[in-house]
Amino acid sequence: MSAWLIAVPACAGGCLGTLMLLRRRSPAALKVAGITAAILLMAGLVLAAVAVLAGPALADPGAVSAAAAQEEPAGAGGMALLAASIAIAGSSIGAAIAVAYTGAAAIAAMSERPELFGRAMVIVGLAEGIAIYGLIVAIILIGRA
Numbered sequence: 001m002s003a004w005l006i007a008v009p010a011c012a013g014g015c016l017g018t019l020m021l022l023r024r025r026s027p028a029a030l031k032v033a034g035i036t037a038a039i040l041l042m043a044g045l046v047l048a049a050v051a052v053l054a055g056p057a058l059a060d061p062g063a064v065s066a067a068a069a070q071e072e073p074a075g076a077g078g079m080a081l082l083a084a085s086i087a088i089a090g091s092s093i094g095a096a097i098a099v100a101y102t103g104a105a106a107i108a109a110m111s112e113r114p115e116l117f118g119r120a121m122v123i124v125g126l127a128e129g130i131a132i133y134g135l136i137v138a139i140i141l142i143g144r145a
Contacts, residue, residue, distance in 0.1 A: 053078075080145035084138035091134020098127035 106120030 048082075077145040080141050084141040084145075087134045087137045087141065091131050091137075095128055095131035095134075098130060099124055102127045 102124050106116075106124055109116050110120055
């Protein structure tokens, strides 16, 4: 938990600093922004590796029986949670792209023929269904974690 308390303000400060440097639009500022982004990427990968590979936290490590220790490999629950977050992120991004294109096409069609409102909203709703499928997959994965 202490790693997250350090990482979140550091990431926020790095993002704000990068945005301030990019406003200058000088080559030196872009170089510093690239270095900052690389450092944040490395820190994020290290934190992700620690979160995924860490086993369950126990008050007394000697209290775990040998049978219970062999039931689930260390980090399997973390991998399921990571997979659930990837499913949510991917489906949300896909739904956003689909809704952007179908929404623009629906508005263009409704500007010419307003009676197409119902059909256009159904198509936009189908595009939003992609995010719901990702949510269902994430719920299934979290249930197995």
